[in-house]
Amino acid sequence: MDEKAKVSSRFDRRTVFKSGAAAAVVGAAGASLWRSGGVARADDDDIAKIAEARGLTPEDVRAALKTYVPSGTYDETLIFASGGHSGQVLVIGVPSMRLLKQIAVFTPEPWQGYGFSDETRAVLEASAFDDKPLTWGDTHHPALSETNGEYDGQFLFINDKAHARMAVIDLRDFETKQIVKNPHILSNHGGAFATPNTDYIIDGSQYATPFGWEYAPLSEYKEKYRGAMTLWKFDRETGRIDPALSFSIELPPYWQDLADAGKGPSDGWMFSNSFNTEMATGGILEGHPPVEAGASMHDMDYLSVINWRKAAEVAAAGKTEDIKGMPMIRMATAVEEGILFQVPEPKSPHGVDVTPTGEYIVVAGKLDPHVTVYSFQKIQDAIAAGNFEQDEFGVPILPFDACVETQVELGLGPLHTQFDDQGFAYTSLFLDSAIARWKVGGEGIDGGWEMVEKLPVHYNVGHLCVVGGDTMAPQGKHLIALNKWSIDRFTPVGPLFPQNLQLIDISSPDTLQLLFDMPLGVGEPHYAQAIPTSKLAPWTVYPEVGWDPATQALSPDAPQPGKEGVVRDGNKVAVNMTSIRSHFTPDWVNLQLGDEVTWRITNIERADDATHAFALPGQNVNLSIEPGETITVSFTADRPGVYPFYCTEFCSALHLEMMGYMLVSP
Amino acid sequence: MLAAQQESASIAPGGLVAGPAAAATRARFDVALLRLPLLVLAGVLLLGSMLVPYWTITLHAPQYPKGLHIQAHVSEMTGDVFEVDGLNHYIGMMKLEDAAVLERAISQPAIIIIAVLAVLSFWLPRPWRAVARVPMIVYPVVFFLDLFAWLYYAGNSLDPHAPLSSSIKPFTPHIVGIGTIGQFSTEAAFTIGFYLSVAAALVALAVTVWDWRRSRAT
Structure with missing residues (x-):
């Protein structure tokens, strides 16, 4: 018996304490430290006493052991989180949940000199609203660049919802290189989402307005107001979006919400939820219902199904109209060319997420306790069958029943879905303040399309994020819940509360474990993407002097x-x-x-x-x-x-x- | 080990036959034939030393967890020269590139001449043989003394107007082993190039000594 094994066995024999369970956990940890040869003097008495003195339960100790990243060692994963209306991007290490950097994007930031040098001022000024410089943004959805449907660690894109702008961040130096202002729309939400090889960055409008930032009274809403889906062409060589090769597709004046690019069998297509097919605009004092009620009257809204590859061909062929210097494929052209379809979906959904295999599209109900799962193949069959109904703008509507694979009841307020490598999907439940784990089904999968487990989070979870959780190769053992409210989770610091990013261990197929609460007092993250640090290779100094x-x-x-x-x-x-x-x-x-x-x-x-x-x-x-x-x-x-x-x-x-x-x- | 060797030797087939035969061959072999190959070997060793560093110094400090490394070759300094120069300006030490300028400029032709001379000595008449090998034999000593002189000069002629001149006294950096300067500990050592030159010198010395002993014997 070698020295370590001897000590280890002595250690086990002595592991009998008043607080038996805690000691057992600590003992196991101590023993594994011995086995790995990491520490020469693990005194089980001391460790148990520390846990006892701090009032830590075995669960707490387990969570601490899973998240502690020792001084001087690195996290295995980085997440890039939007900074909400701080206009920035936050870089956070996982599992330590340490904030490593705030990347200045839409808002001047003196530490990084961003917005103060000629070069960085030029980035901000290039995206001015006509000639009015903008000094903040509302970042929502970061998108890492992809190669073959997996993160490649080269670039990060993020939208500014408030002004319909798109930013490009180079991950060699973690700095913003370009911001483009969408010449067609005024606010966006369905971006940034990258196509599987980052040919295009998807940017969907949110609130319908007249194109080109023009004026039209609300009474002309149906005639003059429109939605749009912009496809920004990305040039990997120059590391820039090329507006000259970008284009938009005109959509009905419904409000587009989130979007996602197809992959695998659905590559070449994209999907965008819409809401407010009622076309409500509020008018509370004029006797109309507020938007929250007016936009929630129909039982069904529409999932926009768009063939972006064909749209790119149509744009290249010049079947477009120039609006403010950028081509627009008009709705009639899009319908005629077979680019644009709509499928009914339960009213006012929020997230639309394509499964890792690219076969299914998951739409989260928001006001409906289900996620609705569409089959890409069934959608294609319905398109092939033809003979469509149309909405009042002439856009084909595919039959709901023909396109739906199944619906899975998860709970109240389902918003967003991510996937792991064990065949599970995770959906955030805003109203339930919980994460639902459910099994993705499909051919040859037993017990698919079923809820497995629900874990409470704190509180009002919006987006959630698994490592590679929206790609073709999810690989995470961690999930981060991006909670909007923290209420009682942190020491009070005044009436403006930090957000709460919660780290959850999803590695066990049997149970989910909440590990850590990270207060975030710099901006309000919406979505985040997580990438293994092994896929990033940032510079530590610039390659040459000058x-x-x-x-x-x-x-x-x-x-x-x-x-x-x-x-x-x-x-x-x-x-x-x-x-x-x-x-x-x-x-x-x-x-x-x-x-x-x-x-x-x-x-x-x-x-x-x-x-x-x-x-x-x-x-x-x-x-x-x-x-x-x-x-x-x-x-x-x-x-x-x-x-x-x-x-x-x-x-x-x-x-x-x-x-x-x-x-x-x- | 020894026992095993003896055992295997005694049972080696043909061992008893081969032993005396080999001894007989050795007796007939003229060792003088090795002089030229040995001198060529010495020349090659010395020429080869130009390709690798002679001396290295590593500086350790808390804010340089990977250390700063300088390698001295016969004609250049490599490694973290820029960073070390930057740090040295605080104590007013000369830039590394200003040290041993002449030596570094002439080192490569000089080494080639030294090596060629040593090989040519084979064909020279007796008194000149030894003279032509002297440069090769003394070369490592000269290198050592020259390096020491430059270290002494650099450490003892600090710019009195440097930011930290009042807190650092003149000093001579250690040519080998561990030293301390400010928050830095230094670790210096000779490296493969220097040892190749020493090997060349020893080979040349051995041939010369053998020549000398043989000349006394005849």
């Missing part, structure tokens, strides 16, 4: 060491500066009143984490310059004075000394 993150290439204009200086040409002044611990070169910058200044800084550091920042008082400037990065800020020296600039990132022992003077002479 790298421009806006182009992801070496900048010919980047100041380089030995070539620093202030160059004057009339009243145009170029400041070419470098930064290294612990000085800026040059550190005297003499300007004259009225000078138009282009100030470039290269951080010539090559060490991990040797970021410098650049604060210039009086000009509303704070830049983050990561190792190798070059950055530009332009301004007019519009007030005489003496302005000490300095490094805002605590970079070194002589950080306070890392400063210089900008002098503007009258």
Whole structure:
């Protein structure tokens, strides 16, 4: 018997305590630590006492052991969560549920210098509402780029519901590279969703408006108001959406909700829930029902079924109308070309999610206790059968019974569904404040289409997220419930409560276990996607000194060491500066009143984490310059004075000394 | 082990026959024939040393968990040179690229000449043989002394205007073993290149000594 085994057996014999169950759990953990050789002195007495003193139950200890990520070690998974109306994206480690980063997207963010440099201001300004700059967004649905229906870890897309914008984040440096404003619609919700090879990013409208942000009175709602589905063409080489190759498809003025791309057998198609087929617009003071009632009167709304691949061909063939510079496939063309169909669905559903095999489409009822499962094959058969009914806009309506595979009763307020690798589906139940685990059915599967278990969450769960849970290869042992309310879960911090992201262990086929509550006090996450960290390969420093993150290439204009200086040409002044611990070169910058200044800084550091920042008082400037990065800020020296600039990132022992003077002479 | 070897030797088929025969061959073999191959070997070892680092120093500090590594080759410094230079500016130490400029510039032609001379010595008349091998024999010693001199110079001629000049006294970095400077501990060692040059020197020395003993015998 070797040393470890001896200790282990002694350990087991001594595992008899007052708090028997807790000790057994701790004992098992201790024994496994011994076996793995991780710790040399696991004192079972001490561990049990700690658990007892802190009032921890065996369940608590089990959860702690499953989530604790020791100091200096990494999480196995990252989730990218929308930041809601903070306009940002949150990066969170799983299972530790540590917030690693907030990526600035739609909202200026001084720590990252986002929205303060010329380069990042240009990203925000390119998505202005005509010429009005927008300084916030309402991020809802992050989408990781996919290759063959699986996350590839290269890019992240996210929508801004408030202004119908779409952002592209490069996962080499976790920075926003592009934001495009949808020229057709004003608010979106059915995005971002990536097609299986990220050819297109889906962006569905939410509230119907006249196209092109034009005016029309509500009395002309049916005639002038429309929904749309925009397909943004993504170019992986440039890492940018190409608006010139993007297009929209006109939809009836129902409100499109969530969407999803088909995959496998359903690749080439996409699905979008709609609600408000009543076409209510409110008018409370005018004696009409509020939208919440007016939009909930019909028993059925429509699932939009769209052949996006064919739509792309039709757009390429030019059978479109130009609206604000981007092509639109009109509804009549879409119907004529066999691009657009609708299938009835129980009223006002919310999420639509395609199963990993791509065979079924799961629609969550919201106001109906079921999920309704459609068969893609049955939808295709119904399309082939022809002889459709039509809605009042001439869009074909396929018969409900012909397309539905089954309905599964789960509970109250089903919203969204994700999948795992054990054949289970998970649906969030908003009203029940619970996660329902149910078995996906289909050919050759016993006991499919059945509810298995329900786990309470706290509280009012919206989206949920399994690792790869919307792809063709889910692989998660964790599920994150994104709860809207936290009520009594955290220490009170005033009337604006944190959200509650709850981590749930789904690895056991027999039972679900709640592991951890993460309070999130920075924005309100809607949806999140989870990816194993092994699929990500971010840079720790930029590849070369003088790298421009806006182009992801070496900048010919980047100041380089030995070539620093202030160059004057009339009243145009170029400041070419470098930064290294612990000085800026040059550190005297003499300007004259009225000078138009282009100030470039290269951080010539090559060490991990040797970021410098650049604060210039009086000009509303704070830049983050990561190792190798070059950055530009332009301004007019519009007030005489003496302005000490300095490094805002605590970079070194002589950080306070890392400063210089900008002098503007009258 | 020893017993097993003896046992296997005694039962080896033909062992008893082969032993005396081999001894007889050795007796007839003229060891002088090995001089040229040995000198060529020494030359190759020395030339090969140009391809690999001679000396390395690793700096450890809390904020550099992977350490900072510098390798000194005969003609260049590689590794975290930029970062180490950046740190050295705090104590006013010269940049690495400003050290041993002449030595690094001439090292490669010099080594080629040293190696060629050693091989050519085979054909030289007696007094010049040894002279032509002397550069190869003393080369590692010269390298060692030169490195030491530069370390001494770098550590003892710190810029008095450097940010930390008042808190760091002049010092000589350790040429081998462990030293300390500020929050850094340094770990220096000679590496394969240097040992190849030592091997070349020893081979050249052995041939020379053998020559000398043989000349005394005749």
